[in-house]
Amino acid sequence: MASFIDFRNPPGSDRRADNTIRATAEPLWVRRVVIGIVALFFFFFLFLPLLVVFQGALAKGVDVLKEAFTDHDILHSIWMTLIVALITVPANTAFGIAAAWAITRYRFTGRQVLLALIDLPLWVSPVIGGLIYVLLYGRRGYFGPWLQAHDIKIIFALPGMVLATTFVTFPFVARSLIPLMQAQGVEEEEAALTLGASGLQILRRITLPKIRWGLFYGVILCNARAMGEFGAVSVVSAKISGKTNTMPLEIERLYNDYLFPQAFAVASALSLLALLTLSLKTLAEWENRRQFEAGQRSLLEPTIETAP
């Protein structure tokens, strides 16, 4: 299938341009200064703090570290973080897929509003994300009296923490799926439909495999944010160590109690989770870009070819 016209390298988008200096580039010294500033910033604001976290954890020796990770309260905070993420992430994955599906597949009144609302948690402070649930479900909130009468505890308990985290992490899955699903279009789904597939079969056999890397990307981003969330959770959790403290809240308590090695121990555990997430995210980005480009390429199919 040799083609005369190479659409991957159309004339005018010469690949060599990537490796050479383009005409629009600034003089060498300007480029060096800009790169230097970025590198310095990167070192002082990102790399050094991360290093300090691990150094702080190991400052008083490995024994303190071991002690920290056998402490009941600390272990419980890890447990709470995992529980919150375990409920929040699947819920937001389902919501995210549904929202992306509705926005990219249907035309309906309020679609633009929904699209804007998805981003709301990114625009408002997480503290507000926590506060709104206190106003709704707290003792003096709208549903407070009813909840109290039925002995249901949401605020200062796990349900409230899950709700606040869900609010804060809602955009990630939907946001990573919407552009992908828009780029892919619906033709494959339409083809499946004319072949007699049901909606559920189309979702499972066509749509989910098509979006899997984008979905994976959104899910790990959502997970990272769910595990690291401080502001929203701190409002709705009573911050009782050993009961309602998640890892970020526990770090704050340990730090305020001058238990620095323990605080850094938990912080380094959380950082490790973040680094793991980061590497998974990078993997997902590579795969996603590869698939996205493959999809774009199939739209730009060479129209001139030698053999059928």
Place this chain on the structure above:
Amino acid sequence: MSIEITSLTKSFGAFPAVNDVSLKIETGEMVAFLGPSGSGKTTLLRLIAGLEFADKGEIFFNGEKVTMKNANERKAGFVFQSYALFNHMTIFENIAFGLHVAPRAKRLTKEKIRDRVLSLLETIQLSGLENRFPVQLSGGQRQRIAFARALAVEPKVLLLDEPFGALDAKVRRELRTWLGEFHERTRLTSLFVTHDQEEAFEVADRVVIFDKGSVQKIGTPLEIRSGTSNTFVRDFLGLDI
């Protein structure tokens, strides 16, 4: 299968894509929908397949009203201009898709599915490619796989949306001839959309010419070419030049 369309109308917002179209297509016919882009021919094809729903009018398959039926109930074989193959599946899985998603009671056994897929690959002269992925094939090969995939579920009608639109002239001619022969052999009722009059007049038994969402002229290639007073048709076909 015969198809009857009565006063079908479909608008997108304020734009009337298909405007009060009535047509009757007999069993075994090969009919071309010809017209400039935006004339409503593709929308009409999608309405017949159930990929769009009409604002007004009715569609009958063999006398049975299907206007409100979903595409997965109508099961018209549909071939897309951009192939719409499932890129994450092998060629075998692509062709077998419609057989795999059939309701359990009607689903064929594994062996029967395999036999049918392999014999379809033979029909389209692409035996041996069953384990490849769509991206590994040329445009012409992909379009033939899309044919085979549509044919696997034994549709009563084949709907082709600019099936050769994305192919170069040589492959286009080859596939057109192949389609003509296939239709001679099977007499499967087929409708295809094209903006290429040569294609329409060579392959189709009857040609329907569209403009601005309405039918301008229906007839055999001979009837249409041998003279019409419709100014749009004369202009579109270049009869006055």
